[in-house]
Amino acid sequence: MNPLSLKLIVAxxxxxxxxxxxxxDAQTGxxxxxxxxxxxxxxxxxxxxxxxxxxxxxxxxxxGGPVQHGVAVQSIFWGSTWGSEGAKIADLDTFYKGVxxxxxxxxNTEYTDAKGNVSxxxxxxxxxxxxxxxxxxxxxxxxxxxxxxxQISNPVANGYYPVxxxxxxxxxxxxxxxxxxxxxGVNVTFAFFFKLDGDAGCDPxxxxxxxxxxVAALGxxxxxELSEMLTDxxxxxWYDSGGEENADKCAWSFGSDYVTFKxxxxxxxxxxxxNSAYDSNSGYPNRSGQNGCLDGGNFK
Numbered sequence: 271m272n273p274l275s276l277k278l279i280v281a282x283x284x285x286x287x288x289x290x291x292x293x294x295d296a297q298t299g300x301x302x303x304x305x306x307x308x309x310x311x312x313x314x315x316x317x318x319x320x321x322x323x324x325x326x327x328x329x330x331x332x333x334g335g336p337v338q339h340g341v342a343v344q345s346i347f348w349g350s351t352w353g354s355e356g357a358k359i360a361d362l363d364t365f366y367k368g369v370x371x372x373x374x375x376x377x378n379t380e381y382t383d384a385k386g387n388v389s390x391x392x393x394x395x396x397x398x399x400x401x402x403x404x405x406x407x408x409x410x411x412x413x414x415x416x417x418x419x420x421q422i423s424n425p426v427a428n429g430y431y432p433v434x435x436x437x438x439x440x441x442x443x444x445x446x447x448x449x450x451x452x453x454x455g456v457n458v459t460f461a462f463f464f465k466l467d468g469d470a471g472c473d474p475x476x477x478x479x480x481x482x483x484x485v486a487a488l489g490x491x492x493x494x495e496l497s498e499m500l501t502d503x504x505x506x507x508w509y510d511s512g513g514e515e516n517a518d519k520c521a522w523s524f525g526s527d528y529v530t531f532k533x534x535x536x537x538x539x540x541x542x543x544x545n546s547a548y549d550s551n552s553g554y555p556n557r558s559g560q561n562g563c564l565d566g567g568n569f570k
Contacts, residue, residue, distance in 0.1 A: 287376045307447040309493045309498035309515045310431040313471035316443035328514060328560050329545040332379070335506030337383045338499065340391040341430050341459075345346035346421050348400045349436025349465075359397060361485045362434070365492055366394040367400070368531030373566030374493065377542045378516065380502045381383060381508045388500050406435045406462070408442055411449045414462045420454035430499050432461040432492065440465040445472035446491040451505050459503045461495040463488060467504035476538040478528045488540060493539040494521065525554040527568050541565035 271332045342365050347359055369375050370392030378388045398421045406413055425431075439445065443521045448461040467484035476486035495516040501508045502515050509515045520541040527534045541563035547553030548562030556563050 305449040311446040321396045330508045351436040368533030369467040372531045377564040415451040425453040425456045433546040446497040516543040524558045525565040
C-alpha cells in the first residue's frame with residue numbers, strides 16, 4: 271500500500287469517527303463543536319439512538335452551569351407562507367404572553383444555580399416575520415442561529431428566540447429542539463420548530479382547548495423547549511445521567527386534561543420532571559412508569 275493510499279484511508283476513518291461523535295453529541299445535546307441540539311422533542315415512536323440511560327436515580331443532576339432568572343422571548347416566523355398564517359401567529363403570541371408566572375412555568379423553579387432558583391417570569395416582546403423562503407429542516411443548528419442573528423437587531427443576554435419554520439417534518443424523527451449560541455458576542459438561547467399541521471407524530475391529541483391541531487401541537491412542543499431552556503439554557507446545568515433534560519423525561523406524558531395560563535389561555539402540555547416529586551413519590555408517571563412529572567395542574 272503506497273503512502274498516499276494510507277493517508278487517504280486514515281483521513282476517511284478520521285472523518286467517519288468525527289461525524290459519529292458529532293451525531294452522538296447531537297443526540298445527547300452536550301459537547302458538540304457546532305451549537306448542539308439539546309432537548310430534542312422526539313416524534314412518537316422515536317428516541318435517542320445512543321447515550322446511557324440512568325442506572326440508579328432518574329433525577330436530574332446539576333452540572334454547574336447557569337439557569338434562567340427571568341427570560342425575554344421574541345419569536346421568529348420564517349418562511350414565505352407565514353403571511354397567510356395570522357391566526358396561528360396570534361395563538362402562539364398568546365402562548366408566550368400567558369406562560370410567564372403560570373403554574374406550568376412554576377414546575378421548573380425547583381432547579382437552581384449559584385444565584386438562586388429558576389424564575390417562572392417570561393417577558394414577551396412580540397414576533398418577527400421573515401417571509402424569505404426557507405429550506406430549513408432542523409438538521410443544522412448553525413442555520414437557525416444564523417436566522418436569529420439576522421432577524422434580531424438587539425439580542426439580549428437573557429434572550430430566548432424560538433424559530434418557527436413553515437416546513438413540515440417529513441422524514442425527520444423529531445418535532446423540535448433548543449440550543450444556545452452567540453449573536454454579536456451576546457449569549458442567546460434559541461429553538462427550532464417544524465410546521466406540525468396534520469402531523470400525527472407530533473400531535474398531543476388535544477380535544478379540550480379548542481385550538482387547531484397544528485396550534486395545539488406547537489403549543490405542546492413550545493412548552494417542552496421553553497422549560498428546558500429555563501433549566502438548562504447553556505446546555506451545562508440540569509440534565510440526568512443519560513443527557514435528558516426535565517421536559518425530555520416527561521415527553522408524551524400528560525397529567526391534567528389541560529393547563530391554564532395567567533392570561534386565561536388554555537393548553538394541553540406534557541409535564542416536566544421534578545426531582546422533588548420523584549423523591550416524595552408524587553407527581554404522575556412518565557412513559558417509563560416513574561412518578562415525577564408535574565404540569566402545574568388545571569388551575570384557573
